[in-house]
Amino acid sequence: MFYKSTNDAEIPDHKRGGFALKLLVGLLLLTQVGWIGVHLNLVARELINPWKLGGYAMYTVPHYAPLTHVFLLDDKSQKWFELVRRRHLFNSFQFDRRNFLHIFRCRALSKESIVAFMDENQHLLYRPLVLALSEKLFTRKPINVNREFYTKVQIAWAGKTLFGYQGEICGKSFEGKVVYHAPT
């Protein structure tokens, strides 16, 4: 009985789908296949996080788990040092959110996201700083994951209302200037 097909399911199809319904179903299936094709292409070109955007590529590689890092220039030694990831030291929630949680690996960090970072971290205003992103990369020899930096953007202030930024991601550089007014 377990070989029984359920083709003749006990419940009769009360209303055979009309042409419009069949067309809708067909279009939905085509859209799904199309999206999966696009997703495969983006994953193959390493442009997106495979775990995201509904492409069913989770558990193909470890999650990239991108993280935002902040580096500051020490006034005395003139050396860069990394700020420890603690909420009271810096908050990258809006920065990450406005960069779509970094699922688009090669998308330049947006001006809005950098402004949002400044808004959220007023104690870091007017200081030269570097924002960097890291992700976990899978290696085969040895089989492991290593967290590596893959982009950074340097921010420099000119007075208290203007800052410039310059960075590089996936071999492409980006830059911009922002007239900044700190939220009151």
Add this chain to the structure above:
Amino acid sequence: MSVNSDRPGLFALAYAGPLSNERLEFYLRLALATAILSVAFEIVMDLESNLRTERYYLVAPTIGLVLSCILVLFERTGRVGVGLFAVSIFVYVAAKWAAFYNHGYLAVWTIPVAFVFGEAWWKSELYRWYLRATLGIVMLAACAQKLLAGTYLDGSFITFLSLHGSTTEQMFGFLCGPDAVNNSCLWHRFIGTFIVIWQAVVGILLLIGVRSLLFLFVEITFLLGAGLYADEMNFQVLNIALLCIAFGYGMRPWLCMICVPLLLIDAYSISGLIDHVL
């Protein structure tokens, strides 16, 4: 094995003779409710972080999802429940599309569609066919992604999980020695290759319309096993629930009694539970 076996085995429990149409229809609605529950669980778990980040507008869709889970159970409110789910999930996805889970996306493709199949969507053969085709595409997509990554045929991802995964993910660690860190052993390659082939076969069988109950039970077993291994039950329960509708089998009480507790356990994580006990 006979259905009327004196020994009540799993199969006997699974197939308890012909059902009345009313009962079967309820089981089909219960399957959709379980599918919604698998999504609702994840979203309810996110409620705290949504409140912490002042995304209060996501409270309404969260409540909507939970409510839709109840409404789809009843014949009179089944369609309203699906409609409420559709509105809630679209609001949620619009707000959190970048962070949204893959099983949430699968729910978007599969559950709201039921609305267009009328008051009694569970009677629509076309809807069941759509679910089978969608799940077939999902299986083939997962297979293609694994082939593209190249981490299953060479066993490297199984080895990685065995070495660095959570407690349940390390279950195949004993099959290989310490040398596996540089080169996956034959067993890990075999498991990785088996998973890829299995997904391809299931995808093709679903697409060509195989609806044997044996196939359904084997696939449910595989999904539950994979869920325990990866310590991730939401996606598996969603798949199982949708398969139960697609095969016209419905969410039988014995299966519901397995799936719902697994969702509850998943909230804490199976590895977390094992580590706590040990």
